[in-house]
Amino acid sequence: MPGTTPQPTSATRTRSWWGWGWADAHPDDAECAAMGALIPGTLAHPLPVPRVRDLGVGRPAVEPPASLAHLVATGPEERAAHAMGKAYRDVARALRGRPGRIPDLVARPTDEREVADMLDWAGEREVAVVPYGGGSSVSGGVEYRGDAHRAVLSLDMTAMDRVLEVDAVGRAARIQAGTLGPSLEDQLRPHGLTLRHFPQSFEFSTLGGWLATRAGGHYATGRTHIDDFVQSLRVVTPAGTSASWRLPASGAGPSPDRLFLGSEGALGIITEAWVRLQARPTHKASASLAFTDFHAALAAVRAIAQSDLAPANCRLLDAGEAALSGASHDGSAVLVLGFESADAPVTARLGQAVELARSHGGRRGDVDGAETADTDAAVGAWRSAFLRMPYLRDGLARMGAVAETFETAATWDRIPGLIEAVRTEVGQAALKASGHPATVNCRLTHVYPDGAAPYFTVLAAGRPGDEVAFWDDLKAVASDVLHRHRATITHHHAVGRDHRPGYDRQRPDPFALALRAAKGALDPRGILNPGVLVD
Numbered sequence: 001m002p003g004t005t006p007q008p009t010s011a012t013r014t015r016s017w018w019g020w021g022w023a024d025a026h027p028d029d030a031e032c033a034a035m036g037a038l039i040p041g042t043l044a045h046p047l048p049v050p051r052v053r054d055l056g057v058g059r060p061a062v063e064p065p066a067s068l069a070h071l072v073a074t075g076p077e078e079r080a081a082h083a084m085g086k087a088y089r090d091v092a093r094a095l096r097g098r099p100g101r102i103p104d105l106v107a108r109p110t111d112e113r114e115v116a117d118m119l120d121w122a123g124e125r126e127v128a129v130v131p132y133g134g135g136s137s138v139s140g141g142v143e144y145r146g147d148a149h150r151a152v153l154s155l156d157m158t159a160m161d162r163v164l165e166v167d168a169v170g171r172a173a174r175i176q177a178g179t180l181g182p183s184l185e186d187q188l189r190p191h192g193l194t195l196r197h198f199p200q201s202f203e204f205s206t207l208g209g210w211l212a213t214r215a216g217g218h219y220a221t222g223r224t225h226i227d228d229f230v231q232s233l234r235v236v237t238p239a240g241t242s243a244s245w246r247l248p249a250s251g252a253g254p255s256p257d258r259l260f261l262g263s264e265g266a267l268g269i270i271t272e273a274w275v276r277l278q279a280r281p282t283h284k285a286s287a288s289l290a291f292t293d294f295h296a297a298l299a300a301v302r303a304i305a306q307s308d309l310a311p312a313n314c315r316l317l318d319a320g321e322a323a324l325s326g327a328s329h330d331g332s333a334v335l336v337l338g339f340e341s342a343d344a345p346v347t348a349r350l351g352q353a354v355e356l357a358r359s360h361g362g363r364r365g366d367v368d369g370a371e372t373a374d375t376d377a378a379v380g381a382w383r384s385a386f387l388r389m390p391y392l393r394d395g396l397a398r399m400g401a402v403a404e405t406f407e408t409a410a411t412w413d414r415i416p417g418l419i420e421a422v423r424t425e426v427g428q429a430a431l432k433a434s435g436h437p438a439t440v441n442c443r444l445t446h447v448y449p450d451g452a453a454p455y456f457t458v459l460a461a462g463r464p465g466d467e468v469a470f471w472d473d474l475k476a477v478a479s480d481v482l483h484r485h486r487a488t489i490t491h492h493h494a495v496g497r498d499h500r501p502g503y504d505r506q507r508p509d510p511f512a513l514a515l516r517a518a519k520g521a522l523d524p525r526g527i528l529n530p531g532v533l534v535d
């Protein structure tokens, strides 16, 4: 229309090379300063937005092979954008001009043959291959550390981005690994189907990345992990291509798919998968409940998780987290509930869950019974904050503040003690290291009949110029607490390089032996994502 300003689209917008999401969505200097003022001890002015030209990116250590050169980028911008994931420590390193080793080449294969050719070439020349989906890793999964290889190739899968087949009868689709979340759902929509896997990073992460990290979706209890949706996988390894059969279930020995789910690029390149789909939900209802007593709220959540009500969303925000997201301002914890169905109205189930929560002391917020949309104010506030949070984290990082999250899972008997210990010990460690009190909030992002996944947010003044070491020290304290409480080192953020010490302590020794043997058999030259999972 004449006179209207064109809205930016994904075709016209630029991804940030150093931080989350779109470059144009980051808070400006004034917003950064306003946020920083809320955390005592942060910088007076924001650190400048980092520029690739200040990194002094050198020439690649190797030339791309002539036959594949048309798939390879060697420019500094592309290479810098593929050097790291999107954790706080990645953002902090970029802000200080120390992103670590920049890959020499960025390759974008368009089919499986090209993936195999890239691996052959890399194997012959001792070039490390780091698979790259959306690059949203928060555990050091897409960066190369060390210098044991001649060069580093970032294998960006996003040119393989199509839904290849839809089986409407069996409700499944064959999808290429480099498909980003929004495109995947856009391609399924005309079929009335959905994968319904929504990690917070949905917009900038791929099916292959979800599979390689065993990602956890939000708005989901029950079938939460991407593993639950996999029918079969194709994986290109230096030892050949693994293709499993499409099956609804199978008891034929250990599952080949399970070997590659969570393999984080260390065993092969996932090129495509058949995944189970669902009808798109048409009935929706949501509600929030406030709790004065967090322990009563924990009991309410457990009761709902152990009932057969099966909410689509059941997450508990402690008082700090509820205040941060705008879901509550009176010191209450908030339980967010959501129900969905493609077949039947859900208000009755929502009503039962609300009653269960009330019997544990929950005070009812607005219940939306419209069956079509979420209008509960607390639910809406939480959802917008949830999506905006990564941008705000990067704004706070520019103020020298640490704003980061970590997550775990444990059985119900351990949950109260675990949450208390993390809050206390991480809080004390931050105070000791920076001289300023830190905020350590908790929410339960995923709940199960037998346990829950607590997700912690840390907001603290960093040590100016030394933010990464400060965060690493806090994370080491947190990892020790998790280990003592027999809570997993990660529920859905993957192992990568950052969680290796915790993972190595957690996994049984015979399993480590088997994993090493698998790595040796599939990747005999040790070129695939060296440093993640297993050496």
Ligand SMILES: Cc1cc2nc3c(=O)[nH]c(=O)nc-3n(C[C@H](O)[C@H](O)[C@H](O)COP(=O)(O)OP(=O)(O)OC[C@H]3O[C@@H](n4cnc5c(N)ncnc54)[C@H](O)[C@@H]3O)c2cc1C
Pocket (backbone or CB within 6 Å): 020, 085, 086, 087, 130, 131, 132, 133, 134, 135, 136, 137, 138, 141, 142, 157, 177, 178, 198, 199, 200, 201, 204, 205, 206, 207, 208, 209, 210, 211, 212, 213, 214, 215, 216, 217, 218, 263, 264, 265, 266, 268, 269, 270, 271, 390, 492, 493, 494, 496, 529, 532
């Ligand atoms: C703001 C934010 C929110 C997040 N929210 C969630 C969340 O809600 N749930 C969740 O589970 N995670 C979350 N994450 C973590 C991250 O998004 C997930 O680990 C995601 O699955 C990574 O997908 P990706 O496509 O970005 O993979 P990448 O980050 O590119 O890669 C992740 C790992 O998988 C490997 N890999 C990628 N593609 C392939 C492939 N085709 N074959 C073999 N290996 C491959 C990489 O080498 C790397 O080791 C979040 C991260 C951020 C920054």
